[in-house]
Amino acid sequence: MTLATAEAAEPPDNIAEAIAEAARACKDMDGTPNTDAVLSVEDVNGDGGEDWIADYAKMKCEGGINPLCSNAGCTLQIYFWDGETSWDVGFEDLVRSYKFGKSQGKRMLYVTTSGIPCNKPVAETCKYTYRLEKDAVVPVE
Numbered sequence: 001m002t003l004a005t006a007e008a009a010e011p012p013d014n015i016a017e018a019i020a021e022a023a024r025a026c027k028d029m030d031g032t033p034n035t036d037a038v039l040s041v042e043d044v045n046g047d048g049g050e051d052w053i054a055d056y057a058k059m060k061c062e063g064g065i066n067p068l069c070s071n072a073g074c075t076l077q078i079y080f081w082d083g084e085t086s087w088d089v090g091f092e093d094l095v096r097s098y099k100f101g102k103s104q105g106k107r108m109l110y111v112t113t114s115g116i117p118c119n120k121p122v123a124e125t126c127k128y129t130y131r132l133e134k135d136a137v138v139p140v141e
Helices: 013-028
Strands: 032-034 039-042 051-055 060-062 073-081 087-095 097-103 106-114 125-132 137-140
Touching: 013 032, 013 051, 013 073, 051 087, 073 106, 087 106
Parallel strands: none
Antiparallel strands: 032 060, 039 051, 051 073, 073 087, 097 106, 106 125, 125 137
16 A cells, blocks of 8 residues: 655645645744645545645744644644545644554544643643544544
8 A cells, every 4th residue: 555645646725725824824923934744645534535634733934933833732634535526624623743543443543632622731731532434533432
């Protein structure tokens, strides 16, 4: 199985616009944006289609501040292929880190956030597990 990289394909219009908007926000704060590393392409939910991952922690905003990051984390967006011609946001949150994995044959997303979502101080962390389905990200208890 070969995984495509962001350089191998052009992002769909809605994803390209989200990246352009992030670059504009960086420029608005007197920064010089570099979004080259933000996007990656992978079939994260196992439906056979390319899904797009926008990891704004990888955006550079030289001379400014990354507008999609804060002390709570950076925006992570996962766009699922709809099986035809478009990609829809299936997941979007401020995260400190994330990784994909498998559990009992199911594709999973493991996320670490700041403490805010679980009523802790921002400096602490919360951990969440999600099951990746064809068109949904389902929280796992």
